[in-house]
Amino acid sequence: MTLSKYKTGILALATLWAVSCKPGGGNQQETASRLKDIAARYYDANMALNPVQATFNGENKYNGDLAIDISDSWRASADSVCVKFQDELKNIDTAQLSSNDRITYDMLSRELTMTRESFKYHDNLMPVQQFTCLPLTLAQLGSGSSAQPFKTLEDYHNFMKRMQRFAEWSDTAIANMKRGIATGYVLPKTLVVKTIPQLADLAKNDTSNIYFAPIKSIPDSIPAADKATLAADYKAAVEKYILPSYAKLKQFMETEYLPKARTSSGIDSLPDGKPFYSFLIKSWTTTDKTPDEIFALGEKEVARIRGEMEAVKNSVGFKGDLPAFFDFVRSDKQFKIFKTPAAILDSFKAIENKIMPGVRKMYGHLPKTKFEIRQTEAFRAASASAEYQPGSPDGTRPGVFYVPILDATKFSYVGMECLFLHEAIPGHHFQFSLQQENDSLPKFRRFTWIGAYGEGYALYCESLGKELGLYTNPYMYFGRLSDEIHRAIRLVVDVGLHSKGWTREQAIKYMMDNEPVSEQEVTAEIERYMAIPGQALSYKIGELKIRELRNKYTSELGNKFSLSSFHDELLKDGCVPLSVLEQKMARWAKTF
Structure with missing residues (x-):
């Protein structure tokens, strides 16, 4: 498809929207219907603008298209599309919306605003890098x-x-x-x-x-x-x-x-780097936190988790310092207990069986999508990490927790429990499946991904281990702390790189000083943060917000608080920005 034809298609869409746009007013049913129509047309327009994303979403009618989305003309066309939808949303009386429709309105409004704001910056002048392009x-x-x-x-x-x-x-x-x-x-x-x-x-x-x-x-x-x-x-x-x-x-x-x-290592050295980084923080974390606030929060969390790590080290009678304990946990043979891949998969299945009675008490609404644990295929195992791949919305394909196993005898059991809680149940499997199964959500919400919510929730799930009868082995709990401090360190090094003038080497040293990982792993991580500023902040920011909300309503509601009701409300509307999450949980609390 030539660029001129692509622009013609956008203009045709614009004409269709202008014809279909209706003035405000009407009753609640009419208002809800107009919002549903706007959301559906926005999804279609967004897929037309972003055909590669459409392919990943399974919208195959765009499989032959490729947007020149780094061009000034594409950005201008996309901006005009956002303006048209913003104008349509102005005609929606939000007072007449149900709570679910209000979430749709708020998410669509935010997405349009953030998309337009992104065009102020010049990341299209740096379109090729080693991590994602x-x-x-x-x-x-x-x-x-x-x-x-x-x-x-x-x-x-x-x-x-x-x-x-x-x-x-x-x-x-x-x-x-x-x-x-x-x-x-x-x-x-x-x-x-x-x-x-x-x-x-x-x-x-x-x-x-x-x-x-x-x-x-x-x-x-x-x-x-x-x-x-x-x-x-x-x-x-x-x-x-x-x-x-x-x-x-x-x-x-x-x-x-x-x-x-x-x-230089950080984007703050670019001509508009400081405001650009602030925008990226807002985009990735869905909050208005400043770089300094995030940096201080990261340092506080690293110190807290190190304290817990020291306690575990002392409880098992280890005599060396924490870095020596890192080396011990990473390399000692006592943590390599498996002989076959099947034994590893069986161990993960045993974790599932152990937690499910507790999960059923913690969650009132469980997904219908089936779940499987599989060994990662040999052709991609060497470069893969453990991951969750969602099932299909129609239930024909199960959600799968993939475990790469190159050599079973070198597979450490440390960290298996928290990994399962995060990637599988009740983490990504519950969140993805319940979102896709909810056909009351418009398409742009059923298939959206907001890292601060999705990764924040999965990281929060790691904290449920003790309540579910896990982490009784101190080394398993140390594995949980190792994963948690990794996300806390990100708050420090990402802001350090992009707001405080840190060098790549300075960030590498900070990470190696505070978690049990190799220099090769750390270097790849730090260079990832250099390539996509702000993305790594989303995990811990999201987890802390969810934990904050749980603590808040546990205290405020007292005997009326139900953890299963809290979790059901948390998940039922799919991925949402943290500001929207806060608002919807406040509405939920008022029902008691």
Whole structure:
């Protein structure tokens, strides 16, 4: 799809919205109906603007599109779409909305405002980095094992269209980065160094290049007469659009961009870096906290958790200091008790069986989606971490807790209990499943993700272990503390990097001084925070807000407080910003 055609599509959508927009007034049913209509059309418009996201959402009609979302023209079009929906929302009388519809209104209003505010900043001048960017996402889609379907001739032709559009995207990226060099919007050198080999690998004209993978697995459902032509056309598209684009990006990054990259680590050194970081904090945490407030909170949490770690160390009779205890827990053979992958999976299943009676008392509404524990497939286990993959909304696919096991004899049991609570039950499995199963939510809410809520809730679930009969082994509890301090450290190092002038090396040292991880792991973590400022703040900020709300209503409601009712209310509306969460929980408390 050409850019001119894409803009025409946006203008057509704009005309449709103008015709369908109605003035305010009417009764409660009419108001609710108009809001539902706005939310549905917003979701469709957002998918049209962001076709790659649409593919991940399973909206396959956009599988051949690729937005040049770093271009000024796309940003202007997206801004105008937001303005139109903001104007429509002004005609909604919020006093006539139910509590659920009010959440929809508040979330949509916030999303439109934040999207428009994001366009004030110039992250589109730094469109390529080592952690997350379109060149990496497109390669994931092009692998044939991700969200992009490769089942029919149309599927293959759709991705060929995307490859053609990527050539335009990469040219725009280079032009933008040249503007960034001229205006001071450039990446840190340490991140640029990491991107160059990634781009080089994806530029190789070699059958091992991930972009050639779909040719090797053309399904039998495609007629044999078409397979040879399809393979030749697909290979030609990769060679014409993909390989030269990555080669140009690699050459530019290496010869022009790297010499001009900055030596500083944080975005506060960019021309508008300080207000940009404040915006990113607001976006990722869904709060108005200042960098200094978050930094102080992080230091306080690190000190508190270190105190608990010292207590565990002393309780088991360990004589060395805390760093020595870190090494002991990480390496001692007594924590490597497994001989087979099946034994590890059985141990996780035993955790599930142990906690479920307590979970049923803590939660009144359990998800219908089935749940499974599986070993991560061998082809991706080496680079994978334990993870949860949601089931399908229709219940045909279960939610799956994946555990990577490269060598069962080296798998430590420390941390298994808190990992299960976070990734599986009652963490991500409950939150994702209940959200997707709730068909009273508009689509943009059923399939939205807000990290401060979703990761905050999963981290909160780790704190439920003692109430559910876990953490009786002090080393299991130490595993819980290790995970918790990791999220607290993020508050310190992220703000340190992006608001207090910390160097990459300073942040690496702080993390290594306060948790049991290797230098290689820490370096990757710190460079992640450099690449996506603010994202790592969401976990701990969300968990602390949920814990604060539980403590508040436990105290205020006294004997009327019900933990299962609290949890049901917490989860029933899906991912919401923390400000909206606070408001809805206050409405819930008034019902007692």
